[in-house]
Amino acid sequence: MTLSIIHYPHPTLQHRSRPIVRVDAKLRGMAAEMLELMYDNEGVGLAANQVDLPIRMFVANPSGERGEGEEWIVINPVIDRPKGSESGQEGCLSVPGVYAQVKRPKTVRLQGYDLQGNEINVELDGFLARVVQHEVDHLDGVMFFDRIGIEAKRDIEHALAEFETTFESLRNTGSIPDDAELARRLAEWEKAYT
Numbered sequence: 001m002t003l004s005i006i007h008y009p010h011p012t013l014q015h016r017s018r019p020i021v022r023v024d025a026k027l028r029g030m031a032a033e034m035l036e037l038m039y040d041n042e043g044v045g046l047a048a049n050q051v052d053l054p055i056r057m058f059v060a061n062p063s064g065e066r067g068e069g070e071e072w073i074v075i076n077p078v079i080d081r082p083k084g085s086e087s088g089q090e091g092c093l094s095v096p097g098v099y100a101q102v103k104r105p106k107t108v109r110l111q112g113y114d115l116q117g118n119e120i121n122v123e124l125d126g127f128l129a130r131v132v133q134h135e136v137d138h139l140d141g142v143m144f145f146d147r148i149g150i151e152a153k154r155d156i157e158h159a160l161a162e163f164e165t166t167f168e169s170l171r172n173t174g175s176i177p178d179d180a181e182l183a184r185r186l187a188e189w190e191k192a193y194t
């Protein structure tokens with residue numbers, strides 16, 4: 001199948017994804033495809049919501065380069081034990097070109113599973129901790145700019161409005177299905193994997 005990255009304000013970005021209960025060859029293929037999309041678009045992380053899938057899975061590589069750094073595919077991630085607080089710049093493949101400073105815990109614990117069913121249980125800090133928190137937010141339907149103040153939001157308001165205009169015109173031309181059709185598709189995926 002061919003996945004593509006959806007842009008703000010696509011409704012699936014506001015959808016809270018459900019835990020995965022079934023891993024099959026198709027799901028593994030989707031994870032591999034998500035990594036390819038992430039590298040092709042020069043990202044460091046990509047959540048299933050961003051490719052219009054309502055399932056709790058993300059991929060990441062803080063280096064952003066194929067064959068370098070640490071590649072992550074995480075199923076049913078859970079974050080806890082937040083410590084400290086740090087501000088850092090974030091962008092998102094679902095709103096390319098838009099950046100803002102986001103304050104997040106400096107270190108967190110990540111639990112979840114890899115594609116082989118092995119448990120993941122690690123303390124993360126630095127940039128990887130930020131990336132993982134950003135991706136888990138996506139799975140809960142939260143965008144990075146939902147976490148910034150009114151002042152900072154004002155700086156990116158115009159750019160967001162442009163994405164809204166583009167979305168509306170794609171909808172009007174039928175390139176993006178209506179809400180009922182999108183909901184029907186999400187329900188199908190949820191039935192198959194959650």
Ligand SMILES: [Zn+2]
Nearest residue numbers: 091092093094
């Ligand atoms: Zn993002």
